[in-house]
Amino acid sequence: MMKQVLASTVLAALASTTSLTPAWADDAGGWAFDGVPAWSNPQTGDSFTFRGRIYLDAADIDFEQAGVTTSFDDSEIRTARLGVTGRFHNVNYVAEFDLIDEAIVADDVYLTFHGEGFDVLLGHMKTPNSLEEQTSSRYITFMERGAATDLFGLDRRVGVAVAHHGDAYTVKAGIYGGRPGDLSDSLELDDSSALAARVTYLPVHTDALLVHLGASLRQMDYGNAGTRVAVRPDAHLTDRIVTADFRPASALGEADSSTLLGLEAALVSGPFHAHAEYMTMEVDGPASSPRFDSAFVNLGYFITGETRSYSTSSGTFSRTRPARPVSEGGYGALELAARYDYSDLNEVAAGELTTWTLGMNWYVEDHFRVMANYVTGEASVPGAAATDVSGPQIRVQWDF
Template sequence: MIRRILASTVLAALASSTALTSAHADDASGWEFDGVPGWSNAASGDSFTFRGRIYLDAANVDFERAGTTTSFNASEIRTARLGVTGQYSGVGYVAEFDLINEAVIAKDAYLTFHADGFDILAGNMKTPNSLEEQTSSRYITFMERGTGIELFGLGRRVGVAFARHGENYTVKAGLYGGAPGDLSESLELDDSSALAARVTYTPVHTDALLVHLGASVREFDYGDAGTRVRARPRTHITDRIVTADFRPGSALGEADSSTFVGLEAATVSGSFHAHAEYMTMELDGPAGNPRIDSAFVNLGYFITGETRSYSTSSGTFSRTRPARPVSEGGTGAVEIAARYDYSDLNDVAAGELTTWTVGLNWYVEDHFRVMANYVTGELAVAGGANTDVSGPQVRVQWDF
C-alpha cells in the first residue's frame, strides 16, 4: 500500500515540478516541457526524459457457473510506473519500473547501440511477438490485450536483440534468458530461455489507407520449472478463468519447451481501424504434445474524426492525439470499439474460452484517457458446467 501511495505521489510531483521548469525552457540547461518533461544538449546529442504512467481501474464482473454467481467488485491501481529514457554518447537507454503491490518490477530497462543500418538492444525488454503486445498499453484499444498474450506468456525477458527497419518493413530477432522477479527481494533470473523473431510489412501506407502484415515466432525452453497456461476473461480484477498446469508433478505432465507462431494483420482507413491476430503454441513434453490456439479481431472508429496512429519504425500502433483537446475548448477524441476473442484449449482439457468486449474511449488530452469496457463471455468445458462472464470496467489513464 505504501508503494502505491508513493508511486502516485511521485508521478504527480514530477509533473507539477517540471511544468514550472518549462517556464525556463530557453535557459542554457535545455529543459523543456511539452506534455513530457525532459532535457537535451544540442551540441552533444545527450538527452533524458522522465516517463511514467498510472492506470486506475474499477470493475464489477460476475462469474456464473451451475447456478452459482461469484462477483468481483473492486478497484485497483493497475499500473504505476516511473522511469527515464534518452541518449548518452550515442547510446540510447530506457529504464522503467512498476511500483505497485509492494513490489519493484523491471519493465523496459535496456540499452540501444546504433550501428550502420541496424540497432543492437541489450537488457530487459519484450520478446518480438504480436502487434498487440508490441504496442504500448498506453495506445491499445481495450483495457486488456487479447487472451493469447496472457495465455502464451508473451512479455519481457533479459536478452540481446537485433533490429532493423525500412520505409515499409521491420525485422527484429533476439536471444533471451530468464525474467526478473520482484527486484526488492532478489536480482536473480529464472532459468528459462527463448529465441524469438518478428517481421512486419506495410504494403500500403498513405494518408488515406494503412495495411499492416506481420508474423512472429518464439522457441521457449522452460528449464526445470515447466509452465502454466492461464488467463483472465479480459479483465484484471477477476480471478483467472482458465488454467492448465504443466509444472513438475502435474497431472498433465511437465512441459520442457514450446513453439509459438503468431500472424497479425491490421488496417486503418480514415477514422476506422481493424486489427486481427492468430496465435498457436505447441507444448513439448506432455503426452501428445498438445496445441493451444487463440485469435481475436478488434474493430474501432473515432466518431470525432481522428485517425489511429502507426509507427513504421517499430511496426506498432502509436499515440493518437485528439484534434480538439479539452484544454483548448474542444471535446477531445471519442472512440467506439468492439472485440471478438476466442481460445481453444481442448487439447489440454481446459475447454474453449470466448469473450466479446465493447468499448468507449475518451481521449481528453494527448496524455490523458478514460476507458470504459463491457465484457461478456463463456468458458465451455466438455463434460462440465459452463462458466458465464459479464460485467463493466472503467479506467482512468495518465502518462507522461
C-alpha cells in the same frame, strides 16, 4: 504512504488536463519542462527525460455457473511505473520500473546501440512477438490486450536483439535468458530461455489507407519450472477461467519447451481501424505434445475524426492525439470499439473461452484518457457446466 503518493499523482494528472503549456523551455538545449523535467544538448545529441504512467482500474464482473454467481467487484492500481529515457554518446537508454504492492519490478530496462542500418538492443525487454503485445499499453484499444498474449505468456526477458527497418518493413530477432523477480529481493534470473523473431510489412501505406501484415515466432525453453497455460476473460480483476497446468508433477505432464507462431494484420482508414491476430503454440514434454490456439479481432472508430497512429520504424501502433483537447476548449477524442476473442485448450480437455468486449475511450489530452469496457462471454470446460461472464470495467490512465 503509497496510497497518498498515488493520490497525489492522480491529482497532478487531472491538473495537467487544464494547463498543459510548457512552464519553461529552452530551444537551445539545457533543462526544459513540458509536463515533466527534461534535459538536452543539441550539440552532442545527449538527452534525459523522466517518464512514467499510472492506471487506476475498477471492475464489477460476474461469473455465473449452474445458477451460482461469483462477483469480482474490486479496484486496483494496475500500473504505477516510473523511469527515465534518453540518449548518451549515440546510445539510447530506457529504464522503467513498476512499483506495485511494495515490490520493484523491472519493465523496459535496456540500451539501444545504433549501427549502419541496424540497431542492437541489450537488456530487459519484450520478446518480439505480436502487434498487440509490442504496442505499448498506453496505446492499445481496450483495457486488456487480446487473450492470446496472456494465454501464451508473452513477456519481458533479459537478452540481446537486432532490429532493422525500412520505409515499409521491420525485422527484429533476439536471444533471451530468464526473467527477474522482485528486484528488492534478488537480481537472480529464472532458468528459462527463448529465441524469438518478428517481421512486418506494409503492402499499402498512403495518406488514406494503411495495411499492416506481420508474423512472429518464439521457441521457449522452460528450464525446470514447466509452464501453465491460462487466461482471464479480458478482465484483470477476475480469476483465470481456463487453465492447463504443465508444471512439475502436474497430471498433464511437465512442459520442457514450446513453439509459438503468430500471424497479425491491421488496417487504418481515416477514423476507422481494424486489427486481427492468430497464435498457436505447441507444448513439448507431455506425451501428446498438445497444441493450443487463440485469435481475436478488434474494430474501432473515432467519432471525432482522429486517425489511429502507427510507427513505421517499429511496426506498432503509437500515440493517438486528440485534434481538440479539453485544455484547448475542445471535447477531446472519442473512440468506439468492439472485439471478438477466442481461445481453445480442448486438446487437454481444459475447455475454450469466447468473449466479446465493447469499449469506449475518451482521449481527454495527449497523455490522459478514460477507458470503459463491457465484457461478456462464456467459458466451456468438458464435464462441467458452462460459465457465463459479464460486467463493466473502467480505467483512468495518465502517462508522461
